[in-house]
Amino acid sequence: MDPGGPDAPRAAIERRLRSLAVFEAANIPLQAVIWFGVLGLPGSAANLAGFALFVLLLAEGTAYWAAKLRQLRRAGRRLPGLAFFRVVRVVNVPLLAAGLALAGYAVATDPGRASWPGLGFAVFAVLEHVNYFHLQLMHDTVADWRRLRRGGLHRSHLARDLRTRNRPGRQYIRLPPPA
Numbered sequence: 001m002d003p004g005g006p007d008a009p010r011a012a013i014e015r016r017l018r019s020l021a022v023f024e025a026a027n028i029p030l031q032a033v034i035w036f037g038v039l040g041l042p043g044s045a046a047n048l049a050g051f052a053l054f055v056l057l058l059a060e061g062t063a064y065w066a067a068k069l070r071q072l073r074r075a076g077r078r079l080p081g082l083a084f085f086r087v088v089r090v091v092n093v094p095l096l097a098a099g100l101a102l103a104g105y106a107v108a109t110d111p112g113r114a115s116w117p118g119l120g121f122a123v124f125a126v127l128e129h130v131n132y133f134h135l136q137l138m139h140d141t142v143a144d145w146r147r148l149r150r151g152g153l154h155r156s157h158l159a160r161d162l163r164t165r166n167r168p169g170r171q172y173i174r175l176p177p178p179a
Contacts, residue, residue, distance in 0.1 A: 014072060021065035024058050031055075035117065044114035046106035050121030053099040057128035060088055064132060064158050079161045086162060089133045096126050132158050 035041050035051065067080045079085075099122040106115035131138050136156040147154065155163075 010072070014069060017065050017069040017072065021062050021069060024062040024065060028055050028058050028062075031058075041117050042114045044106070044118065046103045046115040046118030047121070048118070049099045050103045050118030050125070053096060053125035054121040054128070056092070056095070057125045057132070060085075060092075061128065061132055068157070068161075078164065082161065082164075085133075085158060089162065092129050092133070096122070096129060100126065132156055133162070134159055 031054070032051070036043065036047075041047055063081065064085065067085075070080050071077060074080075100119075103115065103119035103122045107119050134156060135153045
């Protein structure tokens with residue numbers, strides 16, 4: 001494939017989506033090894049609950065980027081699994097609230113290595129939920145930073161996909177028109 005040919009933007013987007021899905025999935029075991037293996041965090045209820053929420057959101061992120069990649073490859077059909085993402089957007093809220101409450105209680109009653117990390121994981125999970133289902137908080141490309149400086153925070157890709165009401169042909173991957 002010619003790197004400057006008409007398929008170059010699509011190929012670049014495919015690579016980006018694939019790397020996002022793989023990175024999110026790889027982070028699940030990697031973070032477990034780092035936090036509980038290498039750093040030796042205790043497997044307390046607070047730490048495990050917070051970490052479970054963190055893993056849940058990473059798994060949902062993996063599923064979203066994989067679905068987005070499938071959508072791109074199908075050339076404009078609606079996002080696969082849209083109903084799933086609608087359900088987890090709602091189900092996440094009480095799970096996150098319960099995890100935050102558990103970890104917050106643990107920090108209040110017994111602060112230390114058995115509670116603070118769990119609260120940190122739970123807070124990170126909440127931020128990931130916001131990042132995926134509401135506002136894009138993660139800005140890791142030059143284009144993201146440029147857009148942030150121009151107009152502030154904006155709806156996340158998944159939030160925009162969820163607003164499509166299952167209309168076929170609507171996607172939020174901007175590609176240049178065919179030459």
